[in-house]
Amino acid sequence: MAHELMALGEWASGADFGAAPQAERVALDQGMRASLLCALLGIERESWVWPYRDTDSIPSARWLAGLLEPMDGIGHLATLAGAADLDPMDPGPSHTVLPATLAACVVGGSEADITSGVLAGVEVGWRMRRCVSGARPGIGFHSAGVYGAIAAAAAGARALRLQPEACANAMAIALTRSAGLALNSAASMIGMTHFGWGAAHGLESALLAEQGWDASHDLDKALSTLFGGGNVDTASLLGDSAAPSAAASLVFKRYPCNIYLNALVTLLEKVAHRPVDRIEIHMPWIPHLDCPNPRDVRQARNSAQAVAAIAGAGPVSYAAFSGPAGPWVPQPAVAALLPKVALVADRSAPTRLSEAVVGVRAWCGGQQVLDERRATRELGGWGEEHARTLFGDDPTRSLVDDIYRGSVAEAYQTVRQRRLASLAAHKHSTQGDSNGSTRG
Numbered sequence: 001m002a003h004e005l006m007a008l009g010e011w012a013s014g015a016d017f018g019a020a021p022q023a024e025r026v027a028l029d030q031g032m033r034a035s036l037l038c039a040l041l042g043i044e045r046e047s048w049v050w051p052y053r054d055t056d057s058i059p060s061a062r063w064l065a066g067l068l069e070p071m072d073g074i075g076h077l078a079t080l081a082g083a084a085d086l087d088p089m090d091p092g093p094s095h096t097v098l099p100a101t102l103a104a105c106v107v108g109g110s111e112a113d114i115t116s117g118v119l120a121g122v123e124v125g126w127r128m129r130r131c132v133s134g135a136r137p138g139i140g141f142h143s144a145g146v147y148g149a150i151a152a153a154a155a156g157a158r159a160l161r162l163q164p165e166a167c168a169n170a171m172a173i174a175l176t177r178s179a180g181l182a183l184n185s186a187a188s189m190i191g192m193t194h195f196g197w198g199a200a201h202g203l204e205s206a207l208l209a210e211q212g213w214d215a216s217h218d219l220d221k222a223l224s225t226l227f228g229g230g231n232v233d234t235a236s237l238l239g240d241s242a243a244p245s246a247a248a249s250l251v252f253k254r255y256p257c258n259i260y261l262n263a264l265v266t267l268l269e270k271v272a273h274r275p276v277d278r279i280e281i282h283m284p285w286i287p288h289l290d291c292p293n294p295r296d297v298r299q300a301r302n303s304a305q306a307v308a309a310i311a312g313a314g315p316v317s318y319a320a321f322s323g324p325a326g327p328w329v330p331q332p333a334v335a336a337l338l339p340k341v342a343l344v345a346d347r348s349a350p351t352r353l354s355e356a357v358v359g360v361r362a363w364c365g366g367q368q369v370l371d372e373r374r375a376t377r378e379l380g381g382w383g384e385e386h387a388r389t390l391f392g393d394d395p396t397r398s399l400v401d402d403i404y405r406g407s408v409a410e411a412y413q414t415v416r417q418r419r420l421a422s423l424a425a426h427k428h429s430t431q432g433d434s435n436g437s438t439r440g
Contacts, residue, residue, distance in 0.1 A: 002217035008168065009165060014164075015116045028247045029115075031250055038084040042083050073419060075200035078200070081195060087195070088253065088381070096122050099199035100125070109159050117154075120167075123154075131223060131236055152199045156170065170209035174202050180197065254266065256301060277364050284350060284356050313334045314333060
C-alpha cells in the first residue's frame with residue numbers, strides 16, 4: 001500500500017551511515033569496495049562483454065556501444081561488474097550493494113552522503129525482497145533488475161539528500177523501470193546487462209524524483225505484478241523494528257561463481273592435495289545450476305559440475321574462472337575431473353541464502369578426503385588480503401591499494417579513470433585497425 005512505500009521513503013531519507021552499528025559499517029564498507037573491485041575487474045578482464053565495445057565498421061555496434069554511457073557510464077560499469085560476477089548480495093539474494101554503490105558514487109557529494117546512500121539502498125532493497133515469498137530462484141524477474149533498481153534509486157535519492165516523499169517517488173519509479181527475467185539471470189550473456197539496467201534505471205529514478213516526477217505508491221500491486229499474486233506480503237515490509245538490519249546479514253561471493261557454489265569452492269579448498277579423483281555434491285534444487293556441459297565461461301561459473309571440477313583440480317583465483325569470449329575450454333585437469341562430478345539436488349531443501357546448505361564429498365587415491373557441509377550464510381566479507389589472493393597476478397592487483405586505502409569516493413574515481421583510459425585505448429586501437437584496413 002501507499003503508506004508502506006512512504007515509510008520506506010522516510011527511512012531512506014534519514015539513513016545515517018555514521019550512526020549504524022559497527023558490524024553494519026564494516027560489512028557495508030567491504031561491500032562497497034568489493035563492488036568497485038568487481039567493476040575494475042570487469043574493465044580489465046571482461047571488456048569483451050556485449051554490447052559496449054564499438055566497431056567503427058559496424059553501425060549497430062556503434063549505436064550499442066553508447067547505449068549505457070549516460071550518467072557517468074553507470075550501466076556500462078554495472079554490467080562489467082556483473083560479468084566479473086563477484087557482487088556482494090543481501091539475503092534473498094538481491095544484488096543490491098553493487099548498483100547502490102555505483103548510484104551513490106555517480107551522484108557524489110560528501111563521503112557521508114555516499115555511504116549513507118548505500119546503507120539506504122541495501123536496507124530498502126532487502127525489505128522489499130522479504131515481502132516476496134513463494135518464488136524460487138529462476139522464477140519471475142531477476143533480482144538485479146528489480147531490487148537492484150530499487151536499491152540504486154534509494155541510494156541515489158539519499159545521496160542527493162531528497163526529502164522522504166521524493167525518496168518514495170524514486171522507489172516507485174524504479175518499480176516501473178524494473179526489468180530482467182530471472183530465466184536469463186545466469187544461463188545467458190544478456191543476464192549480465194540486468195545489473196547495468198538496474199543501476200541505470202535506479203539512478204534515473206532518483207534524478208526524475210528530484211525533478212518532481214512520481215509513480216503509483218501501491219507497492220502490493222506493483223510487486224504482485226512482478227512476482228505474481230499470492231507471493232507478496234507487504235505487511236512484513238517494516239517488521240517489528242524500523243532499525244536497519246540488512247547490512248549485518250550480507251552474504252558475499254568470495255569467488256566469481258554462483259553464490260550457492262561459493263560454499264562448494266570453500267569446502268574443496270580444504271583438500272590439501274589436488275586434483276581429486278571424484279566429487280559428490282549435495283545442495284538445494286536450483287535448476288540452472290545443473291549444467292554438466294557448459295558452453296561458455298558464464299555457464300561454467302553457474303554450473304555446479306564445472307565449479308566443482310575447477311576447485312577440485314587445483315588452486316582457485318579469479319583467473320581460474322575467467323576466459324575469453326566463445327566456447328569454454330577448461331584446463332586438462334578440469335576437463336578430466338568434470339565427468340566424475342555427481343550432483344544430488346534436493347527439491348525440498350531451502351534456497352534462501354540464510355538457510356541454504358551445501359555438502360561435498362571428495363575422493364583421492366581411493367580414499368575419501370572430504371565430507372563436510374557449509375551454509376551460505378557463513379560466507380563473510382573480504383578485505384584487502386582476500387582481494388590480493390583473489391586477484392593473484394592480475395594487473396589490477398596494483399590498484400587494490402587505491403580501492404582499500406582511501407575514501408569510497410576516491411576508490412570510485414580510481415575505477416572511473418581506469419574506465420576512461422580503457423575506452424580511450426580501445427578507441428585508438430579500433431581506429432588504427434580501421435586505418436590499416438583502408439590502406440590495405
